[in-house]
Amino acid sequence: MKVLITGGAGYIGSTIASCCADAGITPVILDDFSTGLRTFGRRFDCYEGDIADVALLERVLTEHPDIDAVIHCAAKIVVPESVAQPLAYYDNNVGKAITLLQTLERFGVRRFVLSSTASVYEPGPDYMVDETSAVNPQSPYAASKWLLERVLADEAATGRMSAVALRYFNPIGADPQLRTGLQNPAPSHALGKMISAHEAGQAFTVTGVDWPTRDGSGLRDYIHVWDLARAHVAVLERFDAAASGGYGVINLGTGQGTTVFELA
Template identity: 60%
Template sequence: MKKVLITGGAGYIGSTVASALLDQGITPVILDDLSKGRPEFVEGRVFYQGDIADAALLDRIFAEHPEIGATLHCAARIVVPESVGKPLFYYRENVAKTVDLLESLQRNGCTRVVFSSSASLYAPTPDGRVDETCPVEASSPYARTKQMMENVLQDWTRGEGAERIRVVVLRYFNPIGADPQLRTGLQDLSPTHALGKLIEAHADGTPFTVTGVDWATRDGSGIRDYIHVQDVAEAHAAALTRFDEVVRPADEDRFRVINIGTGEGTTVRELVAAFEQAVGATLDVREADPRPGDVLGCYAAVDNARELLGWSARRTIAEGVADALAWRTKWTARLASA
């Protein structure tokens, strides 16, 4: 596979995957509207600015890059509280535009798709551990859009003229950190996820709030599977390079779901403790009710990822914290000098 189209390739996940592909000699062709992605993240890369629903632009991309062998669909709106307040916006941006994208892919003969999905659509389990057979029960408009996008993709593999269409879905858990070479990282200095808020609290000297302290976990705080973003990127790269082994054209079911995580659960309080140890300081930690759309959380069973992708997470939470802090320092300096 010489080239891969990455939608949302100027964002946090997409840009890190693009770097991982470049490291393997695969050229990423990036499509991003830059509503959240950063132009700095596509410098020196093949880049098209535009909407995934722009059929004429997709036709142009495939005409100019006929070597594209697969599409990695990362483009999506992802903020849970925003999705609660603006559900129609999320359904239009994430679901309706995905349909337009798939029509363009099919028209241009791109029959391999890796979908960057989310573990947020899993139904809660008693201990938080989930495998790919666990029920889904998305609890926010954002998560429901991911679930609906998966449904669309699965139905797409079964429709008329879909004999060659194959889809691998990666349900990844909670990415942390940055590209270890600091080529890209979290572009938002005020993120909504736990580690971003910890870094913000540490940098600004403000309190960190644990949202939700009465969950059915060992310490009452939510449980997550925090995974280094570089591990997430390498999992996506493995899904692309091993695509024809994971889903073959002759398979009756050409839709495959794979969990991407560490296989270990970490509570928010445990994340706080790990962060404090990494930075050598104690934070002012406070408690609050869950945010709209918050859930207990979950962590991954990752047997399928090891077996099918030959992949497993290699980096620790401490490495994720260190890379996130290093990236914030670099990114803050760059924004200040811009």
């Protein structure tokens, strides 16, 4: 099996690529390197460019006519930035993805796995959700993911493509073999800020301490990025079951929350 991984030089995409290779699945990487690292991408057949560059997509698909599926990880993902620049997020995460889908369909690639987010859900009173929980995105970033999910569901209904949306909670960790890892030098999540503070010899400050959690700090469901990657491989290997009826949604998390103080 051969799979095209968009954003395959980023933190999650590069880890998925390694996991695919370990499982005997050949990854082909497409990345614009706006955040991804070339050293992560060049381990495999790698193309530099935008997911909406039709000429580039045609070249990739012509040179690899045996691509069986796409794992789509290329997206803007910073929530505060999405609030400040919503049009850029909708353009990149929805508009450009539609161009990608149109080109894939034209070349007969009919299996699509979306890197989505659990932030599409309506926050519940007990903070627990499953795939049937109400959806109510709280940011342009989350809304852009939900809109693309809707696009995929509608396209799947035509029978021209099948898709699975994997809604992630909070990826953490690195490839156990350390082939790839967190590539962002200024990560915005809690663990990244802890590491940055440690490296700088500074104290790590918990800014929110009055949340309705067991110790007042923020609560997150952390999933190891390698488990996340293994889930993508499992979906590829069982795609028809995962996309039963043409479209499927699967949450990827542990169901166990960890507070910022517990993480620290």
